[in-house]
Amino acid sequence: MNNNQVVIFDTTLRDGEQSPGAAMTRDEKLRIARILEKLRVDVIEAGFAMASPGDFEAVKAIASTITESTVCSLSRALENDIDRAAEALKPAKRGRIHTFIATSPIHMKYKLCMEPDDVIKQAVYAVKRARNHIGDVEFSCEDAGRSEIDFLCRIIEAAIDAGATTINIPDTVGYALPHQFGDTIKTLIERIPNADKAIFSVHCHNDLGLAVANSLSAVVNGARQVECTINGLGERAGNASLEEIVMAMRTRSDDLGVTTGIDTTQIVPASRLVSSITGFPVQPNKAIVGANAFAHESGIHQDGILKHRETYEIMKAEDVGWNTNRLVLGKLSGRNAFKTRMEELSISFDTKEELNEAFQRFKVLADKKSEIYDDDLQALVSDVRSSNELIEKYKLIALNAGSSMGETPEARLTLLINGEEQETISAGGGPVDAIFKAIEKCANSGAKLALYNVSAITSGTDSQGKVSVRLEKNGRIVNGAGADTDIVIASAKAYIHALNLLEAESAKANPQTGP
Structure with a gap:
């Protein structure tokens, strides 16, 4: 060596x-x-x-x-x-x-x-x-x-x-x-x-x-x-x-x-x-990979960058992979183009059924978003795989939530719990709060909400929202994730994903955690 x-x-x-x-x-x-x-x-x-x-x-x-x-x-x-x-x-x-x-x-x-x-x-x-x-x-x-x-x-x-x-x-x-x-x-x-x-x-x-x-x-x-x-x-x-x-x-x-x-x-x-x-978001000012790592707001800095990049940048953004989130697919793209791009992203499908499910979800997303980026595809596959790998005790069937100025937000939802449908209505401080309370009214999990985080997967008002929900129960901690162009639905998905993780997570033999 x-x-x-x-x-x-x-x-x-x-x-x-x-x-x-x-x-x-x-x-x-x-x-x-x-x-x-x-x-x-x-x-x-x-x-x-x-x-x-x-x-x-x-x-x-x-x-x-x-x-x-x-x-x-x-x-x-x-x-x-x-x-x-x-x-x-x-x-x-x-x-x-x-x-x-x-x-x-x-x-x-x-x-x-x-x-x-x-x-x-x-x-x-x-x-x-x-x-x-x-x-x-x-x-x-x-x-x-x-x-x-x-x-x-x-x-x-x-x-x-x-x-x-x-x-x-x-x-x-x-x-x-x-x-x-x-x-x-x-x-x-x-x-x-x-x-x-x-x-x-x-x-x-x-x-x-x-x-x-x-x-x-x-x-x-x-x-x-x-x-x-x-x-x-x-x-x-x-x-x-x-x-x-x-x-x-x-x-x-x-x-x-x-x-x-x-x-x-x-x-x-x-x-x-x-x-x-x-489900751990990267802070905007994180070195190298944060969203602001190569951003310049100061007029002096911007002027310097325009005249000569190295006045304020010691690395090239493209050298670490920025600007690679290119437009790849749209609603007219076919199954083969979808599969090929997934393979380029090192994503493979074990079965034809899994590919078909992912492709169908892609088509639904393409109807909502005119531009589909690599990060959208990664989130889509995460959603498909997490639902397929977990034994889903809880599954969202229907959701209606909204808020109006001067009125208390309310959520009506239907959950499938161990194969049985349960419907409930709950009010909250906002539509997300109302949804979480409605889910808990059905699930009665006893879990404590420790973190709620929202971020945009890509730019634009039609971007998918990525929601992370952290739940704690009896010393166990899980992070649920959900993505959707509707941030309210993404929030419900994330909370339910976390509940299913709590059910599935088994204690590890870890008396010594390692170096």
Whole structure:
């Protein structure tokens, strides 16, 4: 491997999915994996195979589908976890087992209840067992950011001797500062005798807003793999953002002196797909992928841009995939044109019936919108797939809602609940509030509405509205999504989708969440 090439390890499907409410179905994970492959991500962490049957099937499906990227499964340093990961990865052209154990004093004492020497023995056992299954093994020191440097040197040397090919140094709780973290990486590489036999990796969380800065500091000091996620998705405040890491390396190659193999023109499409599937909107001022990232309102800035782009822009918008949301289809487009464009978007259909259903929904949408964009198609497929994959306890049959100045808004709706129709009327502070109250009057779910978000999928007054609804119940959090040219109907779809997710979501075996 070229020592100036940085491996990009994407964990959107594993650590990103651990964001509250970001659970994805097998098909949704496959769609994201395909665009990550198109992005030329080196390693795709497809999930935690031991966590649940669903996670196992998702890892296996991705391993069976992806050919250009390495497919990875996380596992604790436990026999059953490692064997389960290996089984899921069997179909992979290139597979990796990523095993981890906590190394900080606080984790070893209170979480693992193990002595340091026993932790080293367990790490060595785990790496050796993983190597018996597969040649590519990554070992992570969970909470390395708060671990003692001498202990890190001991356990990493032992893990490399046992066969680990990548050593990951995670800042699990986002505690590190850039100069500190960079010094840690440099010290480990210098002090560990067999450090040259493994690639050093970093996995930084964003609790203090320093995940990208810490990752880049690590690269400057010798790390040659960065673990990151699309849109910075992840637990708590998230992970290092893939788009920011990649574009920092590209834009400041003069100082950093490193490169990646990423096709940057796929960054914005990947960002939009992940946002669409998870229901987590991208803030307008988000670096690289936010709607305002290349917008200029100040007259001075606009004047400068018109005279010479580089006066106020350090990157080209088209280099990261902006302006790719082109008009592709209209109401006169046929089934073959629809199918072909879907394939270009890395969307395939398992059955003829699924294609037919998606095409019919496209035709309905085309009657409402004169211009159909790629983002409209992505939302349409998400709608079809979510309804097909979920066992729908709740289904919207009919809805009539409205508001008039000086009158209380009212909603009348009919729901199908476990095959039985229920009709109700409810009033509210607005039409959406009235709809949600009407749904709850029928469903009586006991869920708490934690978030309601509306965004336009494309520009124009006929744009589809994308609604995200977050519900909480008994410690479980789900994000429902709905899209429609009528924002009121989209809101009802999103709430009902969230209710069905609450019914379908099963608890995962996750006593240790990972690096």
